[in-house]
Amino acid sequence: MALQKHAKVFTVFSFLRLRSPDIFWYQWIYPTIVFVLVFGGYQFWGDQFLTFDGDKLIGDVNALMGILVGFYIAALAAVSSFTNENLDQVMKGRAPTLTTVRRGNEVKETLTRRRFLAILFGYCATLAIVLYIFGVLHVHLTFSQPAASWVQVAMSISGQVAWGFYVWIISSLLVVTLLGLHYLVERMHRA
Template sequence: MALQKHTKVFTVFSFLRLQSPDIFWYQWIYPSVIFAVAFGGFQWWGDQFISFDKDNLISDINAFMGILVGFYIAALAAVSSFSNDNLDQIMKGRAPTLTTVRKGAEIKETLTRRRFLAIIFGYSATLAIILYIFGVLQVHLIVVQPTEPWAQTIMTFIRQMTWGLYIWIASSLLVVTLLGLHYLVERMHRA
């Protein structure tokens, strides 16, 4: 538990620790399916059907991420401060739970609507920041290609893994954003 006080920066990833019969689909399955279609489709058929300027695409995505970060933080602030008794009720149905350790004891918390939305928008803001940083590095860093064949193979593998991670994070951001918007548009108005 000595490291517990140093893990506070990872609280924003609490969404991935939520437990519910349904939430696993939004955490892992849907983002992975979107990733497989996007990444796999481009790997196998992309050169035949798609031609794009990668640097301009990343610049445009970065501009969008800059806007999204502000949206998510504003949504997080609004959810946290909005006075509505419905937000402080335990979610109906198969409500997600979150297990945390406080003062050495495990606490299993059934989430309120406010806590659930705060977790969603905190996670989304973090993913948008990560994508933004990745985009800035992609646009401004130039990696010199090695001359050795084995090093080129390793660099190609690292490049593919990095792009795969980028696409999975973008897929997760899309799914979680749609979940959060669904909840704000539809579920918040049903008590």
């Protein structure tokens, strides 16, 4: 309970705590499918068909993230302040729920469209910031080659895990952005 007041910084990951029969696909399944296709495909067949400059790719992704962070924060501000009665209605169908602890009690909230979109764009903004930081660190940090072979193997494995994590975050960002755009383009204007 004492740690809860310090966990506010993790509120931006509330999207991963949403529950609904459908939302799990957008949280984990679709991003993982994209990840397996991209990362796995490159690991198995990439050397045969693709060559690219990793630093330039990271630089281009970072340029995009710089733009997307602003877009997500603007979308979050717009959704939070836009006056539209449809946004304040509970989502129809199998609406997502979010369970939080308030004053020691669990509260299960069925989300309105406004709350759902705020959670979604807050999550996207956070992923874009994380990707940007990862890219900056990748471009500006270099590791010296250790002499011990086991350390080289450990660093190689760590590097692959980091790249996998990076690709999964990009996959998640892509899928969740498309979901958010669907709601902005289509669902927000229907009752």
